[in-house]
Amino acid sequence: MTFLPAQKPDLLRLFGSLLAAASALTLAPSVAEAQCDARAELSGCINADNLWVHAGAGPFLSLGTPVLAPAGKASFGLALGYLSRPIGLRVSSPDPDGTVLHVVDNAVNGTFLWSLGVHDRLEITAALPITFYQDGSGIGVARATDAELPRSTMRDVRFGFAASILPRPRSGSADGASVVGRFEVAVPAGDAQAFASGRTITWFPSVLASYRRGRFEAGLEASARIRGEARLANARIGSQLGGALGASFDVLPNGWLTAAGEAFVLYNFAAQDPPARTADEPQSPAFVPAEWILSATTAPLLGGDMSFTLSGGGPIPFSSEAAVTTPRFRFGLAARYAPTGRDKDSDGVLDRDDKCPDVAEDRDGFQDGDGCPELDNDGDRIPDTKDKCRDAAETVDGFKDDDGCPDPDDDEDGVLDESDQCRNEAEDKDNFKDEDGCPDPDNDEDGLLDKVDKCPNGAEDKDGFKDDDGCPDPDNDLDQVLDAADRCPDAREDLDGFEDEDGCPELDNDEDGVADKADKCPLQAETIDGKDDADGCPEAGAKSRVRWSGDRIVAEAPARFAPGKAEPSKPMEEMLRQMAQLAAGRAPIATIVIEGYADRAGDESAKGLELAEKRALAVKEALVAAGLPADRITAATGDPGEKRAANVPQFEITVQRDKRGKRR
Template sequence: MRRFPCVVSLGGPSLVFALLCALGAKTAHAGSCDRPLVSACVNSDTLWPSAGPTRFATIAGTQTTAPQQFSMGLVATYLQRPIVLAVPSPGPTGSKQNAVSDQVNGNFLFGYGVTNRLALHIALPVTFGQAGSGTAAITGGEDLRDTALRDVRFGLALALLAEPRSDAAVATPDRAPALNGALTARLDVSAPTGDRTQFAGERGGVFAPSLAFGATFGRFFGGGEAGARLRGVSQFSGARVGTQLAFSLGLGASILPRDLLAASVEARVLPTLTEQSDTVQGATGLVSTPNGLTITPAEWMLALRTAPLMGGDFVVTGGGGTGLPLGGEAVTRPRLRFLLGVTYAPRAFDSDGDGVLDKDDACPGVAGIRTVPAELAAPGKTPPRKGCPLPRQEDGPPVDFTAPLGAPGKSP
């Protein structure tokens, strides 16, 4: 087993070190995608997280980053055996090789809210550590290197049916209906910047349009995404990866109020439209014959999420799951996946509509004052808190019912 030299903690200096460590990995020559039957231009990691608010670990959210605000985060995953290949041999069945046996990837996420409905995002993925035979089983080359750069992704999200920027747990029904739905159009583009010998990128650009949808009902929530990943075909041995459909679905519930703890179960399916092939070792080299089969990489995950700071904008997510055995062997379907993410995505929640964001509002469920009047902030007075309503003048001064009879402020 190879060492994982760039696996680090999630602290600020460690993030810088991890990025510099991954940037130190050597990149491959562009010609590595030219050999038709032994191309390693396949992205071993099908999970493409993006910056912005989301209730799920592996499903894109319907909310967008608040206007004129930046979002950022790091989502790290461990994959076991995402690339297992049938290697041609003189025998009738060939042999199985773990081209990628273990892998730790990180996605550095950045986003910007342009308007209340439109947000832009970019993802810089890297491989912190990995092990496997790579292309050595067929080409006789070296095993995988420890680190690699992966394909950069960028895109946009446009809310078609915007989700209210309010917390249903404290907002009035007019601000957050009991049953609420949302729909967001998304477009992601993957640029071929990754290392083409390390199963870290595609042979060309990938266009991934999709529709994300979600609904909430009380403390329960659901969501999903339907789209496609449009790409050219890459083949390594008998595995062929081309254009895919992309579907995901998740259900969850808030265990503690105000996003302190939530749990979800999620699933993703990527039906591949490209026909697979059987590859055998012939007298003159590899021979590939289409077999009429297709593959469907699929996974499920159980995740926990907590947002204890900054009014729910700072989120920590963790989860784990396995591949789903839909059909036969499917390249890019890991045996196991574990995820840990730390993100900051401003949502600008104002549940009572008083102009004071929930994270700064002492009374987020009741409309109040934005600033404390000067006359109420005078020495000797207890000023009202920001976001809370002013006391009504007709109520008169406060009465102390515990004072002795006849004392000032005592009710007769």
């Protein structure tokens, strides 16, 4: 009875007879399962999974990566794969097409990947493949033993190194060609019945050439797997020449999605045993396992250093049936962490740490570790190229906001704006309310600017006395009586012991019309009677001929104008002199009003009014001649309708004291 790899149905009759013959052989099961016998016709020392994934980043699975780990950096990953029916034997049976024994029906494999950068252009690598689960008939049936296919097992452990011959740039544009050489050794570590391991050590050299242009990348890899032969019926599996071709396209930028397609083929150097001969197939077919794979990779994390790949593929038949170790289909999932040291924008911040991988950091000492250019470090909306204080934010208060510098004291008066009530007007620093930041051009608010105010902190009292010097004059006349209590603030008290507290000068203390400096009796009023009236002393037993009646001066024996006349007589002139002397005692005088009248009461004729006016003027002349101030005297016509006694003079004199003067 003969075992054959999957072949056409015409050859299965011979394969069936060989199987019957082999079944007749008696072999110790322990010997068959204990070692990989190079002479065994049904060997389990065949690796059923031809996809050997490499450590590192990239969109491909059958091709190695063109980017090695940076010096001192390690990469690791896990590639999981599901294979359907990678090992099958077609045996003769009553069915004309024969019967297929699925030696390995389903397999779930995983490969733990690791690499360490020794130099930026050299790394050491290791791969630990494991079969987590598999099922199938195994070769125990064909050997007529009860040996079962192991459900899980170790696979060939690989380790080696990779060297970058033409490295891909780690910074700037990644466009261009790169070449990487690898050399790995696969050490048999699997069960001899599990189709997880080669019969001998496998030497695995390879060279990868890749080219990238923008979002497109292509790779071509040539490799060899040099090992001892193992036989599975008429299939001999030994050293192989490998080739792989792949192309990828970044569907989404920044590693979010890359689509790739690849194919790999292994040409077996060993000559194959011929199956049963037929007229249409006289020669042994070549043993060429080949597969295609489509994949989608996303690397959104750590600047592309962390990637996830989902893949699926199937066989590429070079004959009517796929070669043994070629699965019906495969699906895979890979997660890989591979630091690439990539710095796309060449700013010294790796893409994995760069928040702006496509825009270079501006390297100005401000947040240079984030990889983003801070065109406005202080966030004051003034570009650093124009900002005189790029690390201190402009205060944006309407004062020099275009220079980019904070102005904590706009007016530079030493009072910070936050406390300055007049931040754009400098405090005048004159020790008057200097803490409010406002200039006080008139500290005392007296209407005189401080620059001309002799007393800037003392308000002018605006009393008409030296009001232009800005100083308050509490005692204008300097008579030691403050203006607030001084009845005559502009006239100095004479300080003669007589009513000195009122602030008014009493030039005539006894108000007898004789000034104190000429008055022999300043505190005793003169009896104005025409006798020694200038000495200021009263005459014993004498009585004044003029007196006050309120504000009016009244004569005790009044003289009258001659009828129809306006010229005073001698007696009247003497009387008017005496009246003037009495009026002079009421200094300071505000006004003296003289009212003239006609001879007859009620005379409103033009002649009577004219006469009255002339008489008033005549009296004024007499008073002025007696020493009274003319500018204080008003002469006017009295009311002609007023009833007057027949013996009173045809005039009246009314005297008003200055309101600031004293009144007795």
